[in-house]
Amino acid sequence: MIIPKYKLLFISTPVGAIGTGVGGGVELTLFNITQEMKRRGHKIEIIAPNGSVMQPFTVTEIAGELQIPGQTQTRDSPITMPKNSVLANMWDYARQVQSNYDLIVNFAYDWLPLYLTSFFQIPIAHLISMGSLTDAMDSIIEEVAIKFPGTLGVHSQTQAATFTFAQQCTSLLNGMDLSIYHFCHQPNQTLAWVGRIAPEKGLEDAVASAKITGIPLKIFGLIQDESYWQKICQDYPDAPIEYMGFLPTVELQKQLGKCMALLVTPRWVEAFGNVAIEALACGVPLIAYRRGGLTEIVQEGKTGFLVEPDSVQGLVDAIGRLNEIDRYACRQQAEVEYSLEAMGDRVEQWFEDILTKRTKP
Numbered sequence: 384m385i386i387p388k389y390k391l392l393f394i395s396t397p398v399g400a401i402g403t404g405v406g407g408g409v410e411l412t413l414f415n416i417t418q419e420m421k422r423r424g425h426k427i428e429i430i431a432p433n434g435s436v437m438q439p440f441t442v443t444e445i446a447g448e449l450q451i452p453g454q455t456q457t458r459d460s461p462i463t464m465p466k467n468s469v470l471a472n473m474w475d476y477a478r479q480v481q482s483n484y485d486l487i488v489n490f491a492y493d494w495l496p497l498y499l500t501s502f503f504q505i506p507i508a509h510l511i512s513m514g515s516l517t518d519a520m521d522s523i524i525e526e527v528a529i530k531f532p533g534t535l536g537v538h539s540q541t542q543a544a545t546f547t548f549a550q551q552c553t554s555l556l557n558g559m560d561l562s563i564y565h566f567c568h569q570p571n572q573t574l575a576w577v578g579r580i581a582p583e584k585g586l587e588d589a590v591a592s593a594k595i596t597g598i599p600l601k602i603f604g605l606i607q608d609e610s611y612w613q614k615i616c617q618d619y620p621d622a623p624i625e626y627m628g629f630l631p632t633v634e635l636q637k638q639l640g641k642c643m644a645l646l647v648t649p650r651w652v653e654a655f656g657n658v659a660i661e662a663l664a665c666g667v668p669l670i671a672y673r674r675g676g677l678t679e680i681v682q683e684g685k686t687g688f689l690v691e692p693d694s695v696q697g698l699v700d701a702i703g704r705l706n707e708i709d710r711y712a713c714r715q716q717a718e719v720e721y722s723l724e725a726m727g728d729r730v731e732q733w734f735e736d737i738l739t740k741r742t743k744p
């Protein structure tokens with residue numbers, strides 16, 4: 384059926400300007416969905432904090448103080464808002480321009496956009512980018528699940544399952560422009576780890592497995608928690624690791640593709656694992672803790688191995704089995720499940736379901 388062309392207002396995460404990496408996977412997700420929806424003929428405006436850059440797309444930049452990252456909160460944390468909150472300012476702008484759009488898409492994992500949903504005249508689709516973190520967030524997301532069925536998007540069933548309203552969530556998985564990821568058939572003798580360098584990502588286990596195996600580990604990503612990074616360097620002074628920085632996607636995939644495996648060591652329920660599908664697209668097998676969205680991505684023994692969570696020995700054993708994996712099978716999985724087109728179909732259908740008020744089958 385022909386889906387009409389929509390006018391869409393995308394509102395980004397308030398934790399950091401797009402392009403700084405503080406927004407983690409949301410930055411890549413926002414870019415990919417924008418690219419694919421524009422290709423399909425929809426009109427898009429993006430609202431994001433000052434300093435945001437998302438070439439080649441223009442961004443409406445909004446001033447204000449950044450929000451505290453949700454994953455630093457505890458279950459009973461109250462909702463906090465800084466003075467002159469960029470989140471509040473972005474949503475005040477949205478309130479003023481809403482009549483120019485068919486649908487608002489919220490990319491923030493924050494209380495305010497969810498609470499404001501019933502105050503707006505047009506529908507809001509919420510892309511929930513993490514699993515359950517705090518009681519206050521759980522209850523406001525649940526309120527939206529009940530009042531506005533079908534408007535909650537997630538990245539995996541495993542992530543949805545951390546909430547009581549899993550059945551009301553639409554799983555979008557994720558996707559990327561495969562044409563910028565190049566398959567590498569013959570890797571170097573190096574392992575890779577990619578992500579925000581912060582406690583919930585469990586980098587120390589990847590470093591420990593590099594020390595045990597003696598295989599060098601290349602580390603890519605923003606050092607979000609400096610003291611956490613310093614502690615790893617102090618705890619593993621002689622581990623064969625090399626910090627490669629926070630690279631733009633085209634450069635990252637070039638370096639990542641040359642690695643023999645990507646180690647994915649989340650301490651939390653990773654909603655999806657953008658870095659995992661980027662690795663697959665380059666032919667890089669996954670060695671991941673059996674936790675979160677990765678459990679729906681890794682095809683055991685075919686495109687990687689799922690390992691007992693928090694088991695460094697499990698990582699080491701899997702590293703020893705990498706010769707069982709056909710790297711081209713990794714690329715093929717990305718092409719079948721995570722292409723921009725496949726993700727675009729899922730996202731466009733989600734928008735259409737919301738706008739035609741079709742309840743889920």
Ligand code: HBI
Pocket residue numbers: 396397398405406407408409450451452453454490491492493512513
């Ligand atoms: N924290 N408060 C808050 N808001 C967000 O939008 C947010 C976050 N922490 C992490 C994050 N977004 C993204 O990096 C992940 O959802 C991918």
